[in-house]
Amino acid sequence: METFLLLSVLFLAVGVALSQDMPHEQLMAQLQACPKECHCSPSFPNAVYCENKGLKRIPVIPPYTWYLYLQGNDIEALPEDSFHNASQLRWVNLNRNRLTNEGIQEGALRAMPNVVHLYMEENQLTSVPSPLPPKLEHLRLSRNRISKIPAGVFVGMDHLTLLDLQGNKLQDDAVTEMSLKGLTNLVQINLAKNQLGAMPLGLPPTVAQIYLDSNSIEKIPAEYFKGLPKVVFLRLNNNKLGNGGIPKNVFNISGMLDLQLSYNELTEIPYVPTSLEQLHLDHNKIKSVNGSDICPLPAGALDDYAESSPRLRYLRLDGNEIQPPIPRDLMMCFKLLRAVVI
DSSP, rough: OOHHHHHHHHHHHHHHHHHSSOHHHHHHHHHHHOOOOSEETTTTTEEEEESSSSSSOOOOOOOTTTTEEEESSOOOBTTTTTTTTTTTEEEEEOOOOOTTTBOOOOOTTTTTTOOOOOESSSOOOOOOOOOOOOTTTTEESSOOOOOOOOOOTTTOOTTOOEEOOOSSSSOGGSSOOTTTTTTOOOOEEEEEEOOOOOOOOOOTTTTTTTEOOOOOOOOOOOGGGOOOOTTOEEESSOOOOOOOGGTTTTTTTTTOOOOOSSOOOOOOOOOOOOOOOEEEESOOOEEEEEEEHSSSOGGGOTTTTOOSOOOOOOOEOSSSSSSSSSSHHHHOOOOTTEEEEO
């Protein structure tokens, strides 16, 4: 909630600044061109609000629009000239419409040269649409019916840092090095709630946050993270991981801070890298905790102040078969632990 309020304040502040900076002639032209189906505010003239209006087509967008809200309508198609009048668009929200790949004409999205945020969640897409706006930074396509990522769809998308594909129908053969080629600066990828049976291949080495919750992943290849040195945050909750599916040192990544393996089939605590600060293992089948076995360093090498000392601060183990109290050797190893949930 605090984050939302902060963003709202920032957004409002930007809007006021824009209205003050916009020449009077442009301001009047923008307000007069506001579609009758939509709402345009004099205090924030760069935004056009058309959400939840029952629209079946894209209205004519005023020329100085930066932010366009079209979510919650019945739009099925994007003709090639949908945004030809609004070349300054930065942010477009098309969530909760009825868009299909067949309804998006080839040049419709490419005709938005300055768009950096594109939201097309909860539509009827079966494939990642192409071609995409060239300067796109965030692409959100969750809760569609996407089963295909066309090869080359991201080539030239050097600015894209966030790709959200959760809640689709992607299988292992859809997420490959070829289908993700071009994502040279991707930081976050969300593939949760798909139909993956294995760890996705071809993730860019720049990725820091990976979401793979609610798939059917049973094992992680021993060298999987060798090409992903920047991973900080990894979520694998609600999969089918057992002890045999997690090689001992697979998570030994120097920068990993947050690892989530809740709701799997583990009976033992996996190796804990020294850098890790949060570990979620709740709702598995773990019966006991042996601090000496899971400690990443031998007892003689432990030092409260050394850079290499274990950094674990939060450990969640509830929903297993573990009974309190917390073993003393666990606390002796992870001296920075502030919360253990059993």
